[in-house]
Amino acid sequence: MNRFVWILAGSAVTAQIVYPLVSGSNRDVVTVAVVALLAASALAHAAITRGVKWAAVLFVTTAGLGIAAEIVGTATGFPFGSYFYATSRLGPDILGVPAVVPLAWTAGFYPIWCAVSLLLHRVGPDQRAPLHRIVMTAVAMVGWDLYLDTQMVTDGQWTWTSPIAGLPGSPSIPVTNYLGWFVVALSMAVIVEFAGKSVIRTDPPRLTDSAPIVLFMWTWLGSAFAHAVFLSGPEFRFSAIYGFVVMGTVGVPLAWTWTTRSRRRTIDTAR
Secondary structure, three states: OHHHHHHHHHHHHHHHHHHHHOOHHHHHHHHHHHHHHHHHHHHHHHHHHHOHHHHHHHHHHHHHHHHHHHHHHHHHOOOOOOEEEOOOOOOOEEOOEEOOHHHHHHHHHHHHHHHHHHHHHHHOOOOOHHHHHHHHHHHHHHHHHHHHHHHHHHOOOEEEOOOOOEEOOEEEEEHHHHHHHHHHHHHHHHHHHHHHHOOOOOOOOOOOOHHHHHHHHHHHHHHHHHHHHHOOOOOHHHHHHHHHHHHHHHHHHHHHHHHHHHHHHHHHHHO
């Protein structure tokens, strides 16, 4: 099963590498493949390490709230702002929202959740850890969307019609989008934290969180690099900075704890 998870994760990364090399309908196919592979990797890993019931909570919460927020959002403009999806590009839709979109919420949420959990574990026991995990996950989800939205809007997958201003250098996406993402992601994190706690398996996991942690680091650093170097568009250089900084609220301290622990091991070995 460990190999299966890594095959899914590796295939997702490979598809992401292919993304800037293709265009048109081929890019649409790659986009769907990336989302499907990342979601499958997340759900498979969650089921193996945290149990099938916890994985079900993860899926129902992230995909369920995700599609609900998107349907309401495209119909009313709340909570993200006014926007609409392109038709007939990402497969079948549910009330105007491509059916693959709720899977993207699952695919993005789980690696961030695992990265935050690992960071909090390394920091040490704290009664406020659940609150920290909830808030940090929501913030990092906004960081991920700072990459995602710019990439998908530039590719024409959805279009914003809101008159509200965007961030400096990124005028096509209203700031309300990021506020909406924070609220929706925060709601997801609250449900997963407390509903998941009652069904999570208590026996030692059969594999580590290495795969989702690698996917988190790849998304954080790889997206920044791709936006800065490979993808063409006036807003990508800014989204590279915004996404790197906001996802870095988890990525930087996580990397710091890793380097610190590695340094300590080296010193202990030398002694």
